[in-house]
Amino acid sequence: MGVYPEIEPYDHGMLDVGDGNRIHWETCGNPEGKPAVVLHGGPGSGKSPAFRRCFDPAAYRIVLFDQRGCGRSTPHASAYDTDMSVNTTAHLLADLERLRGHLGIERWLVWGVSWGSALGLRYAQTHPGVVTELVLTAVATGSDPEVTLLTRGLGKLFPAAFEEFRALVPEGERDGNLAAAYNRLLESPDPETRERAARAWTDWETAIASAPPRSVPRYEDPVFRMGFARTVTHYWANGHFFGEGGEGGEGGEGGEGGESGEEGVVLRDAHLLAGIPGTLVQGALDPGNLLGTVWRLHHAWPESELLMVDDVGHNAGAPSMAELLVAATDRYARGEHAKAPEFE
Numbered sequence: 078m079g080v081y082p083e084i085e086p087y088d089h090g091m092l093d094v095g096d097g098n099r100i101h102w103e104t105c106g107n108p109e110g111k112p113a114v115v116l117h118g119g120p121g122s123g124k125s126p127a128f129r130r131c132f133d134p135a136a137y138r139i140v141l142f143d144q145r146g147c148g149r150s151t152p153h154a155s156a157y158d159t160d161m162s163v164n165t166t167a168h169l170l171a172d173l174e175r176l177r178g179h180l181g182i183e184r185w186l187v188w189g190v191s192w193g194s195a196l197g198l199r200y201a202q203t204h205p206g207v208v209t210e211l212v213l214t215a216v217a218t219g220s221d222p223e224v225t226l227l228t229r230g231l232g233k234l235f236p237a238a239f240e241e242f243r244a245l246v247p248e249g250e251r252d253g254n255l256a257a258a259y260n261r262l263l264e265s266p267d268p269e270t271r272e273r274a275a276r277a278w279t280d281w282e283t284a285i286a287s288a289p290p291r292s293v294p295r296y297e298d299p300v301f302r303m304g305f306a307r308t309v310t311h312y313w314a315n316g317h318f319f320g321e322g323g324e325g326g327e328g329g330e331g332g333e334g335g336e337s338g339e340e341g342v343v344l345r346d347a348h349l350l351a352g353i354p355g356t357l358v359q360g361a362l363d364p365g366n367l368l369g370t371v372w373r374l375h376h377a378w379p380e381s382e383l384l385m386v387d388d389v390g391h392n393a394g395a396p397s398m399a400e401l402l403v404a405a406t407d408r409y410a411r412g413e414h415a416k417a418p419e420f421e
Contacts, residue, residue, distance in 0.1 A: 118191030121308030123148030220341025
């Protein structure tokens with residue numbers, strides 16, 4: 078069983094979400110089907126037509142949208158004068174609710190990839206009454222240890238690439254918060270400084286891929302590259318703006334991110350997911366597994382199932398991953414939920 082055939086949206090639009098921002102949304106599949114919303118990664122990657130194919134178009138009303146600052150949403154984060162102070166997790170959660178209301182949806186399944194899984198988990202924790210199920214892949218929770226691993230810890234595995242990545246940062250900042258240091262470079266008034274930083278950031282993201290493919294064609298698009306790097310570092314430098322109640326917080330000196338505690342807000346509040354069925358599809362070679370985050374999330378959330386896929390890294394598009402994602406959405410469309418595991 079593979080993914081479903083390609084489909085096109087039957088409706089789309091731009092939704093004014095305030096602060097001068099308009100988000101681009103689309104709906105596909107069956108207008109009378111089970112509602113599902115897709116949360117893309119990044120932050121700042123934008124939606125992909127490939128995500129539509131993880132749902133039976135006869136069974137689902139599939140909603141995709143570009144989060145603030147990326148894709149077809151406006152203004153785009155690649156523009157130097159775009160105000161990033163109104164691009165935080167609290168804003169994205171409010172946008173989700175505004176979009177749900179705009180489309181007249183009472184409850185929906187939440188499907189998230191990478192950063193989208195962290196956003197989906199926080200959305201379910203803060204709005205449990207509107208989430209029917211969660212299907213999450215390439216799982217992240219937006220914790221400080223995850224950011225530290227990805228910006229510094231993996232340097233031990235990729236030392237040459239890490240030296241290049243670290244070299245662009247001013248010498249006095251190289252032992253501090255690298256995401257914050259890069260974000261300062263990406264906010265520089267000098268366009269050449271911004272472009273060098275965007276290129277170096279995406280080069281590092283490519284270098285730390287734990288399994289093929291190790292090339293990302295969209296990183297060659299200067300608009301995508303700038304908007305993506307600026308948005309990722311904006312979130313990573315500020316603890317993904319989770320903080321208490323998802324309101325955010327500033328990154329501390331010398332560390333990565335802005336949360337307190339080693340687990341982060343999402344894992345801390347895993348008990349708030351009680352009663353919501355969920356499926357976690359994770360590549361066994363995903364670097365995030367080095368922290369045990371997905372395993373701990375699964376064991377703190379009794380209604381979840383964890384499906385590990387051998388020989389796959391942080392890549393939700395791998396055929397073996399997609400097959401499990403389709404199986405999960407098919408099962409939820411039929412009203413079937415996975416049997417809760419028995420923990421020791």
